[in-house]
Amino acid sequence: MPTLSEYLARSKKIERTKHSKHQKGNNKSLKIALLSSSTIQALKEVLSVKCHDAFIKADVYLSGYNQYVQEILNKKSGIYKFNPDIVFLFIDTISLLGNAYFRPYKDSSMWGKKWVNDKKEEIIALLDTLSKKLSGRIVVHNFEVPTFSPLGIAETREESGFIESIRGLNVALQDFYKNSQQIFVFDYELFCSYIGKDRMRDDKMYYIADYKINPQYIPALSEGYMAYIKPTASIIKKCLVLDLDNTLWGGIIGEDGLAGIKLGPTPEGRPFWEFQNYILSLRDRGIILAINSRNNPRDALEVFQKHPSMILKEEHFASVKINWNDKVDNMRSIANELGIGLSSMVFIDDDPSNREIIKRSLPEVLVVDLPSDPSLYLKAVKEINDFNVLQITREDLKKGEMYLDQKKRKELLSSSSTLEDYFKKLETVVVVQKANIPNIPRIAQLTQKTNQFNLTTKRYTEKEISNMVDKGYLVVSVSVKDKFGDNGIVGVVIVERKNNIWRIDTLLLSCRLIGRGVEKVLLGYVLNLAKKEDADIVVGVYIPTEKNMMTKDFYKQNNFCEKKVKGEIVWEHNLQDKYVYPDFLTVEEK
Amino acid sequence: MKRVRKILSDVLSIRENTITDKTSPSNTETWDSFNALMIVSELEREFKISFTFEEIAEVTCVGDITKALEKRGIKLHDK
Numbered sequence: 328m329p330t331l332s333e334y335l336a337r338s339k340k341i342e343r344t345k346h347s348k349h350q351k352g353n354n355k356s357l358k359i360a361l362l363s364s365s366t367i368q369a370l371k372e373v374l375s376v377k378c379h380d381a382f383i384k385a386d387v388y389l390s391g392y393n394q395y396v397q398e399i400l401n402k403k404s405g406i407y408k409f410n411p412d413i414v415f416l417f418i419d420t421i422s423l424l425g426n427a428y429f430r431p432y433k434d435s436s437m438w439g440k441k442w443v444n445d446k447k448e449e450i451i452a453l454l455d456t457l458s459k460k461l462s463g464r465i466v467v468h469n470f471e472v473p474t475f476s477p478l479g480i481a482e483t484r485e486e487s488g489f490i491e492s493i494r495g496l497n498v499a500l501q502d503f504y505k506n507s508q509q510i511f512v513f514d515y516e517l518f519c520s521y522i523g524k525d526r527m528r529d530d531k532m533y534y535i536a537d538y539k540i541n542p543q544y545i546p547a548l549s550e551g552y553m554a555y556i557k558p559t560a561s562i563i564k565k566c567l568v569l570d571l572d573n574t575l576w577g578g579i580i581g582e583d584g585l586a587g588i589k590l591g592p593t594p595e596g597r598p599f600w601e602f603q604n605y606i607l608s609l610r611d612r613g614i615i616l617a618i619n620s621r622n623n624p625r626d627a628l629e630v631f632q633k634h635p636s637m638i639l640k641e642e643h644f645a646s647v648k649i650n651w652n653d654k655v656d657n658m659r660s661i662a663n664e665l666g667i668g669l670s671s672m673v674f675i676d677d678d679p680s681n682r683e684i685i686k687r688s689l690p691e692v693l694v695v696d697l698p699s700d701p702s703l704y705l706k707a708v709k710e711i712n713d714f715n716v717l718q719i720t721r722e723d724l725k726k727g728e729m730y731l732d733q734k735k736r737k738e739l740l741s742s743s744s745t746l747e748d749y750f751k752k753l754e755t756v757v758v759v760q761k762a763n764i765p766n767i768p769r770i771a772q773l774t775q776k777t778n779q780f781n782l783t784t785k786r787y788t789e790k791e792i793s794n795m796v797d798k799g800y801l802v803v804s805v806s807v808k809d810k811f812g813d814n815g816i817v818g819v820v821i822v823e824r825k826n827n828i829w830r831i832d833t834l835l836l837s838c839r840l841i842g843r844g845v846e847k848v849l850l851g852y853v854l855n856l857a858k859k860e861d862a863d864i865v866v867g868v869y870i871p872t873e874k875n876m877m878t879k880d881f882y883k884q885n886n887f888c889e890k891k892v893k894g895e896i897v898w899e900h901n902l903q904d905k906y907v908y909p910d911f912l913t914v915e916e917k
Numbered sequence: 918m919k920r921v922r923k924i925l926s927d928v929l930s931i932r933e934n935t936i937t938d939k940t941s942p943s944n945t946e947t948w949d950s951f952n953a954l955m956i957v958s959e960l961e962r963e964f965k966i967s968f969t970f971e972e973i974a975e976v977t978c979v980g981d982i983t984k985a986l987e988k989r990g991i992k993l994h995d996k
Binding site for chain 2: 330331332333335336339368369529531532535537541542543853
C-alpha cells in the first residue's frame with residue numbers, strides 16, 4: 328500500500344493531467360460528494376487516486392468543515408448544485424453525542440430505547456431531505472462504539488447502557504435501510520474494529536485539527552468507500568480465474584503427485600484448504616469461477632476427482648483451461664466461452680511472472696498480487712472489493728448453477744442436427760413482466776452490468792427505474808427458463824410513451840442469452856402493445872460503445888426504417904403488421 | 918535525510934533537490950496548515966515516533982524538523 332504522502336503526490340499529478348487529452352477514452356466519469364462532521368482532509372485526494380487506478384474519472388466534492396447539516400438543509404447548497412452520483416455522509420460519534428460523549432451519565436435517564444429511537448429519527452429525517460433532492464446513491468456511516476464507559480465494568484449491568492445504546496442505534500439504522508434502493512449503511516464500526524480502535528485514534532491530530540480518524544488510515548477508509556464507488560460506476564468483476572499449482576494447493580502436482588501436494592487440515596495444507604473454502608463462498612454469492620493453468624490436464628483433474636481435501640470440484644468451474652497454452656490466450660478463450668468481457672475478470676496466480684504477463688498483455692484484467700506466503704492468501708483474497716454489488720439479487724445467488732446449465736446446453740447444441748432442432752429441444756419459455764417492487768433491483772442491475780447486447784447502454788439506479796415507472800414509462804423485464812434451468816430475469820426494455828410516440832430508451836439482454844431469439848420477444852412485446860394501444864410509431868436509437876457492436880443492425884433487421892432527425896440517426900417502425908415471435912419460444916405475459 | 922526529503926517532496930509537490938534547511942512555510946507556497954499536518958503524520962509513521970505539541974509548534978523550517986528528529990536519536994546520515 329502506498330504511503331499517505333505518495334497518495335498526495337499522485338493526486339496532484341492526476342489533477343494536473345485531468346484536462347489533457349491523453350487520458351484513456353474508456354474511463355467512466357463519476358461525481359462523488361463527501362459530507363462530514365469532522366476533518367477528513369486527504370480523503371478527497373486519496374479517493375481521486377484510487378478512482379484513477381480503477382479507470383474512473385472522479386470529480387470529488389468536499390463539503391466545508393462540519394457543514395453537513397447546512398449542506399443538506401439548504402436547497403441552494405453546493406451539494407445540490409454538484410448533483411453527485413454518490414454521497415458519503417460521515418457523522419462521527421463525538422459529534423453525534425456532543426457533551427454527552429464525555430459525561431454520558433450526567434442525566435441518568437438519557438440512554439436506552441427512547442434515545443435510540445430519537446437519534447434514529449433525527450438521522451432519518453436528515454437523510455430523507457437529502458434523498459428527496461438527489462437521485463444519486465447515499466452511503467451513510469454507522470457509529471463507532473466507544474471503548475470506554477464512565478461506569479466501568481458496571482456498564483453491562485445498567486438498565487440502558489451508554490455503549491449498548493450506541494450499538495442499538497447502529498442496529499436500528501441498519502434495519503431501517505435494509506431494503507432501501509438509495510441509501511446504504513457503511514459499517515464504520517466494523518471498519519474501526521478491523522483497523523483497531525486504539526490504533527485508529529490519533530489524539531494529537533484530533534486536538535490540532537479535529538481528525539476523528541488517524542490520517543494514516545484514510546487510505547484504508549477510501550478502500551472501504553471504493554467498494555460502493557465501483558458498482559456505482561458499473562465496474563463490477565464477475566469472474567475469478569485461478570491458477571492451480573501453489574495457488575489452490577501447495578506444491579506442483581506434476582512433480583509432487585497426489586500424495587505429495589499440500590492441502591487439508593494440516594499446518595501446511597490449511598491455508599490452501601481455507602482459501603478454497605472462501606473461493607467457494609464467492610461462487611455461492613454469484614461469482615463465476617474459471618481455471619487457467621499450465622499443467623497436464625490428466626494430473627490436474629485427478630486432484631479434483633480424487634484428493635479427499637479438495638473443496639472445489641470440477642463442476643464449480645464454468646470454464647476450465649488446463650493445457651500448455653499461453654495464459655493470455657487462455658484468458659481470452661475463457662472470456663469468449665463465458666461471453667463476458669476481459670474487464671470483468673480477476674486473475675489469481677502465485678507466479679509473479681505470469682501475473683506480469685497478464686498485466687502487460689491484458690490491462691483490463693484485475694490481477695491480484697498474491698503474497699509469496701500462502702498463509703496470507705486468504706487475507707489477500709478477502710481484500711478484493713471488486714466483486715461487490717449493491718444488492719445481491721436472486722439471479723446472483725444462482726449464477727453458479729446457471730453457468731453449469733449453460734455447459735449442458737452446449738452439449739445439447741453439439742448433439743443437435745440444426746440450430747432450429749436445438750432451439751426446439753431446449754423448450755424455452757420467456758416470461759414477460761412489467762416492473763414491480765421485487766424485480767426492480769434486478770432491472771437496475773442489468774442496466775448497470777450489461778454491455779454487449781445493449782442498444783443505448785444507459786445506466787440506472789433502482790430509484791431512477793421507480794421514477795420512470797411512476798412517470799408512465801413502460802418498463803418490462805423478461806425471464807427465461809428452459810429444460811436445463813431457470814435463468815431468471817435476463818432482459819429489459821424501457822419505453823417512453825408520449826403523444827402516441829413510443830421511444831425505446833433501453834433494450835438489453837444479458838450476454839448468456841444472446842443468440843436464442845429472446846431479444847425478439849423484448850421488441851415484439853413493445854411493438855404489439857404499441858399497436859394495441861394505438862400508438863403511431865415506435866422509435867429506437869442505437870448509441871455505439873466499444874462493446875455493443877453486435878446490436879448495430881438490430882433495428883434494421885427488425886424492419887425499422889432509418890431516418891435522420893437533426894443530424895442523428897433514428898429508427899422508426901410504423902406498426903403495420905403484427906410482430907410474430909419465433910415459433911420455438913413459448914411466451915407468457917404476466 | 919533522504920526519507921525526510923521524499924516525504925516533503927511528495928506532500929509539498931516540490932523537487933527533492935530544492936529542499937534545504939531553510940525551506941519553510943514562508944518560502945514554500947504549498948506548505949499550508951493541512952500539508953504541515955500531513956508532514957507530521959508522515960514523519961511519525963516513517964520514523965515510528967510521536968512528536969509532542971511543543972515540538973510541532975516550534976517547527977519553522979526544515980532545519981527544525983531535522984533537529985527535532987536528531988534529538989530523538991534518529992541519525993540522518995546523508996545530511
